[in-house]
Amino acid sequence: MHMHCKTGRPICLVSACGFNFFYSHAEEINVFFIATLPYTVFYFCSKKKRKITSTEDDDASCSKQLQQSSEVDSAPITQSYSANKKLCNSLVSPQDSEPKTINSCSIVNEVVSESRASTSTSILDDGGNFHENDIGRWVGRSFVLTTEKRMEMLKRCWVPSETYDFAGDATHLKRKFNHSWLEMYKPWLVYSKKLKGAFCLFCVLFPPKVARGVQGSLIVRPFTKYKDIHIYCKAHVDTQWHRESSASANSFSNIKTNVQVALQIGREKIIEDNRNALLPIISTIVFCGTHDLPLRGKEKDDGVFQDLLQLKIKSGDEILRQHLEKGQKNAQYTSPKIQNEILNICGILIREKLVDNIRVASAFSILADESADISGKEQLAIGLRYYDQKEKNVKEEFMGFVELEKMDAQTIAAEINRFINTLNIDANKCVGQGYDGCATMAGKDGGVQKILRETYKKGLYFHCACHRLNLVVNDLNNVSEIRNCIGTVKDTINFFRESVLRQRYAPKIPLLCETRWSHKYQSISMFKKYFAQIAEGLEKLSREGNSATRKVAFQLLSAVSQTTFIFALCIIDKYNSMLQPVANILQSKTLDILRCAEHIETITTAVAEHRRSAEEGSEDLIKSAEKIATALNIDLRLPRTASRQQHRANQPAASFSEYFRRSLYVPYLDSLSSSLEARFSRQHSPAFKLSL
Secondary structure, three states: OOOOOOOOOEEEEEOOOOOEEEEEEOOOOOOOOEEOOOOOOEEOOOOOOOOOOEEEEOOOHHHHHHHHHHHHHHOOOOHHHHHHHHHHHEEEHOOOOOOOOOOOOHHHHHHHHHHHHHHHHHHHHOOOOOOOOOHHHHOOOHHHHHHHHHHHHHHHHOOOOOOOOOHHHHHOOOOOOHHHHHHHOOOOEEEOOOOEEEEEEHHHHHHOOOOOOOOEEEEEEOOOOOHHHHHHHHHHHHOOOHHHHHEEEHHHHHHHHHHHHHHHHHHHHHHHHHHHHHHHHHHHHHHHHHHHOOOOOOOOOOHHHHHHHHHHHOOOOOHHHHHHHOHHHHHOOHHHHHHHHHHHHHHHHHHHHHHHHHHOOOOOEEEEEEEOOOOOOOOEEEEEEEEEOOOOOOEEEEEEEEEOOOHHHHHHHHHHHHHHHHHOOOOHHHEEEEHHHHHHHHHOOHHHHHHHHHHOOOEEEEEOOHHHHHHHHHHHHHHHHHHHHHHHHHHHHHHOOOOHHOOOOOOOOOOOOOHHHHHHHHHHHHHHHHHHHHHHHHHHHHHOOOOHOOOOOOHHHHHHHHHHHHHHHHHHHHHHHHHHHHHHHHHOOOOEOOOOOHHHHHHHHHHHOOOOOHHHHHHHHHHHHHEEEEHOOOOOOOOOHHHHHHHOOOOOOHHHHHHHHHHHHHHHHHHHHHHHHHHHEEEEEEHHHOOO
C-alpha cells in the first residue's frame, strides 16, 4: 500500500507485530495511520490537518502483513484519546524535523492492551436492569465470551416469562412480540429485553463469516417487523449464515460435552479402580474378624492380615498386586489405622442394619452383663432381643461394649440408657430386662432394673434362666463329696496342663472353668471318659518325676482312687449330661420364654422321677463305678464308720449299694430338686409368659 499526502511528500512505512504503521513528516503535518482488519483508524496530529488518501496495489509483503493482522485479532480496536495522543507524540514530535526511529512492537502492545481493557470495561458496563444472560449484551461482542460463558448462554439464555410486557417494548411499533414464537422457533429464536427485539441465538454467539451480502436483523440488530416474522424466520433458517452458526454451536456443544463425559468417565474409572483395590483388603479384614483371627503380629509387616494378602497375590489377584507394588505408597490402605477404621465402618454398617430391624419390631428386650477385657478394663456387653416382623420369630443380637468407670447401679443404668438413646429406639417398645442375679443388677430398691424401670415402664426384669441353672449346679456343692470330687478333678487337670512334659501322660482336657458352663460339663465328661489313662499317668509321675512332681502326683492318685470319688464322679457325669443340653438351649438366640419353661419343667420332672426310683438309679451308678474300678484294679470298699463321727456320713447300711445311695445319691437328688424348685418356682411364673 502506498500513501500520499496532499503536499506530495512521501510517507514512510514501518510494519511490525501484525500491524502496519504509516507516518509522515511534512512542513506542517504529522500523520499517523494504523491499518487493521476489518477496521481502519486514522489519526491526525497537527496544527493544520491535511487530507490523506490511500490506494491499494498488489504489494505482497503488505498483503501478507494485513492478512496476519486479521488472523491475530479480527475484533475492532477502540482506543481512548489519551492512548492516541501518547502514540502520536511518541511517533512525531512537533520539534522534530526528521522522521524518528520507533519501536513498533512495544507501541502496538501498549495500545492494544489499553484498547482491550477499555473494550472489556465498556462491554461489562451495560447499565440498566437487564439479566446477565440477555442475548442483547453480547450482540457484536461474542469475541469476549469465555468458553464457560458461551456454554452457559447456549443452555440458559434469558427467556421472558409468559406474563412479560412485550407491549411496553413495542410502543413505537404497530405490533408486539408474541411469546409463543419462542416455542415455535426453539431453540435458536430468543428475545432481548435490552435491545427490545428478537435474535438468533446461534448467529449472535457464533457469528458467521460474511462472504457476501450484509448481516442484518436477528444477527447484528434486533428483529422488530413482527408481522413478517414467520416469513423472515423461515428464510433465515435456510441461509448459509444460520447453517454455519448452527453447525458451530452444535460442534461447540458436542466438544464441551465430550470433554465433560471423558472427564467423568476418567473419574469413574479411578473410583472403580480404587474400589477394586480395596475389595480384597476389606474382604481379608472381614475374614479375619469372622474367624477370630488377629490382624497383626509383633511387627508392623507380619501377622495373619499381611500373610493373607500375599496369599491372594500368589493366587493370581493382579489388581491387588498392582495396587501394592505400583500404587502410591501413602495410599496402600493396609496400615493398622486403616484396618481399625475398616473394622469400625463394618461395625457401624452392621449395627445400622440391625437397628433398622429393631425399630420396626413391635417389642424388644435389653440384655446386659459385665465382663473384663484383656487389659483389665471393666465393660458392659449389651444385646437386644426383638421380634422380627419379616421372619416371624425372636432374634437376639449383640450391639456393642460400653466401658464402665464405676460398677455401681447408677453408673451402669446411665450407660445402658445412653446407649439405647444413641440407637434412637422407641422406649415404649421395651418389654423386658435380662441381667444376672447380683444385687447391683437385680436389686428391688436400688438395682439397675429398678432404675431403668422408671424410663422403660413396660420393661419387666427377668433373671437370666441360664444364670439360674448355673446357680442350681453350684448349689450342689453343698454336698461335701460332690464338692471334693469337683475340686480333685480341677486340680488334676491343672497338674497335667502346667507342664509340657506331663501332658504326654494324659490327653488334653479342657480346663474346668466356672464361668464357661459348657466347658465345665465337657471337662468332667472327658475326665470320666479318660479316667483310666489319667490314673495311669499319675502313677507313672509318682514314680518317675522329680520330687515335687512325685509328691503331687501321689496325692492326686490317692484322691482319685477313693471309692467315694469314683461314685461321685459317676453321679456328676450322669446329671451333667442332662443339664448340659438344657444349658445350651437356654443360651440359644432363638429361644422364647415358653420353650424355656418347657425345658425347665422337663428336667424338674426327670429329677423328681429319679428321686422316687433312687434304688434302681443307684444300681446303675454302682455298675458304672465297678467298671472303672476294674480297669484300675481298685477294690470298691465302704469307708470306715464310727458311731460318734460328726463330720462325715455314717449312714447305717447293710450293703455297699445301700450306703452310697443313702449317703451320696439321695442327698444329691434332694439338693438338685430343691434348688430347681427354688430357682424356677411358681412365683417366677411371669417369666414364662409373654408380657407385652
